[in-house]
Amino acid sequence: MRIASFNINGIKARLPRLLEWLEERRPSVACLQEIKCMDENFPAEEFEKIGYHAIWHGQKSFNGVAILADGVKPEERQRGLPGDESDEQARYLEAEVNGVRICNLYLPNGNPQPGPRFDYKLAWMERLRARCLAHLQAEIAAVVLGDFNVIPEDKDVWAVKAMEDDALMQPESRDAYRRMLNDGWTDALDVLNPRGGVWTYWDYQAGAWQRDHGFRIDHMLLSPQCADRLRAAGVDKEYRGREKASDHTPVWVEMADR
DNA sequence: ATGACTGCCTCTGGCAGA
Numbered sequence: 001m002r003i004a005s006f007n008i009n010g011i012k013a014r015l016p017r018l019l020e021w022l023e024e025r026r027p028s029v030a031c032l033q034e035i036k037c038m039d040e041n042f043p044a045e046e047f048e049k050i051g052y053h054a055i056w057h058g059q060k061s062f063n064g065v066a067i068l069a070d071g072v073k074p075e076e077r078q079r080g081l082p083g084d085e086s087d088e089q090a091r092y093l094e095a096e097v098n099g100v101r102i103c104n105l106y107l108p109n110g111n112p113q114p115g116p117r118f119d120y121k122l123a124w125m126e127r128l129r130a131r132c133l134a135h136l137q138a139e140i141a142a143v144v145l146g147d148f149n150v151i152p153e154d155k156d157v158w159a160v161k162a163m164e165d166d167a168l169m170q171p172e173s174r175d176a177y178r179r180m181l182n183d184g185w186t187d188a189l190d191v192l193n194p195r196g197g198v199w200t201y202w203d204y205q206a207g208a209w210q211r212d213h214g215f216r217i218d219h220m221l222l223s224p225q226c227a228d229r230l231r232a233a234g235v236d237k238e239y240r241g242r243e244k245a246s247d248h249t250p251v252w253v254e255m256a257d258r
Numbered sequence: 259a260t261g262a263c264t265g266c267c268t269c270t271g272g273c274a275g276a
Contacts, residue, residue, distance in 0.1 A: 034275085
């Protein structure tokens with residue numbers, strides 16, 4: 001089965017591109033971030049027409065996540081990240097699909113830092129870690145994936161200097177990400193590309209795409225049960241160069257059937 | 259160089275993104 005993640009930067013603006021990618025690549029599971037729509041405006045019927053069933057967790061204007069599955073309805077397990085009753089941002093959705101727990105996330109950006117937005121990011125990361133650690137302890141076959149808004153290491157950015165003050169690569173952000181890896185998660189893209197230089201995001205500004213000024217912030221973390229089944233992982237880079245593209249590319253893992 | 263682009267809702271300009 002192929003499990004993919006795609007920050008689409010607005011489902012209304014991206015719908016033709018998204019449907020095109022689904023039909024061309026046909027992932028078994030597609031996790032979306034930044035759908036930027038209210039629940040009542042999610043275009044579920046457009047996905048049904050091409051054989052995908054969906055669950056979604058939206059809000060007005062910002063954030064919003066969805067899980068699509070080919071030919072099967074995702075069984076929802078968690079809506080919103082637990083651990084803070086006051087947090088109303090739609091950034092987390094978890095489901096069971098074909099025996100795999102799919103944890104889809106859109107982690108807070110955290111800029112500007114320092115400040116309350118950065119504090120929110122770090123607190124959110126600790127809540128995520130706790131939620132996911134429980135899955136490891138239960139020995140569940142799980143994939144935690146999405147837009148983490150964290151550049152894990154210097155090898156994951158085109159120019160360290162250009163991003164050094166950004167919340168995406170502050171030591172606190174990296175430490176929080178590393179703590180998750182140390183819990184036992186496998187960063188699928190990283191283990192298959194240990195020398196780095198793989199980007200999943202190119203800014204719209206300053207000709208970043210044309211100059212290949214990108215970085216890696218969309219990640220797929222596998223529990224040991226899933227890491228054992230890892231066959232391949234990659235980035236659908238060509239989609240970044242198409243008309244009306246998202247600023248992120250899809251990322252995916254291919255796992256052997258049990 | 260306090261830039262650059264894009265999407266959203268609509269106070270069509272201000273916010274958010276990263």
